[in-house]
Amino acid sequence: MKPHAGKGLVLHYGGRTIRPGYHVTEVKAGAFVTLDCGGNPDAWRETILQVEDIEATADGDFMSVAKFERILQRVAERLELEADARLTFEVGQPGEPMRIFDVGALEITGSEQVVLKLEARPAICKPRHRLDQRAGTTACCSSNAGKVGCC
Numbered sequence: 829m830k831p832h833a834g835k836g837l838v839l840h841y842g843g844r845t846i847r848p849g850y851h852v853t854e855v856k857a858g859a860f861v862t863l864d865c866g867g868n869p870d871a872w873r874e875t876i877l878q879v880e881d882i883e884a885t886a887d888g889d890f891m892s893v894a895k896f897e898r899i900l901q902r903v904a905e906r907l908e909l910e911a912d913a914r915l916t917f918e919v920g921q922p923g924e925p926m927r928i929f930d931v932g933a934l935e936i937t938g939s940e941q942v943v944l945k946l947e948a949r950p951a952i953c954k955p956r957h958r959l960d961q962r963a964g965t966t967a968c969c970s971s972n973a974g975k976v977g978c979c
Contacts, residue, residue: 832942833897836890839879841919841929841946849884850891852877855903857913866955873913881921893942917946 839846856876863869903909920926929946937943 832936833892833894835893835936835939836941837893837896838890838941838943839917839919839946840943841917842927842948844881846879846881846890846919847883848888848890849882851880851882852891852896852899853880854878855900855907855909857907857909864954866953868955870954873910874916875909875913876916876918878918878926881919890941916949919946 836848839850854877856874856878858874858876859871860874861869861871900909915931917929917931918926919929928949930949932945932947935943935945
């Protein structure tokens with residue numbers, strides 16, 4: 829992103845454009861080991877960026893791409909961030925619950941901004957999702973129907 833270092837980094841999430849005073853409040857590096865409702869184990873690493881959507885205190889502009897990168901570099905000096913980890917954004921305004929987003933698209937808009945479009949992460953039943961991908965079906969956990977813990 830070096831050619832865009834001086835551009836403002838704008839986040840679009842949940843039908844909103846983040847306000848120029850947004851603040852990266854926390855970066856989390858997590859390792860997850862899970863068991864889904866069909867009894868299937870899973871494991872992955874995730875980097876979670878928690879962002880507070882607040883107004884700028886002065887005539888501020890959006891955080892630059894370079895500043896955002898410096899924040900991540902400082903975090904990486906103290907925490908192990910894996911390059912292939914799933915990237916998650918937790919975003920919200922003060923007084924509102926944080927919402928979870930995945931990265932949808934990155935768009936360069938002229939010479940001023942880089943827009944990161946975030947997409948809401950839906951809740952899914954992993955066994956049903958796998959079946960849907962394989963067979964094009966929508967039956968929830970059809971091979972596990974009636975088993976304890978399945979949908």
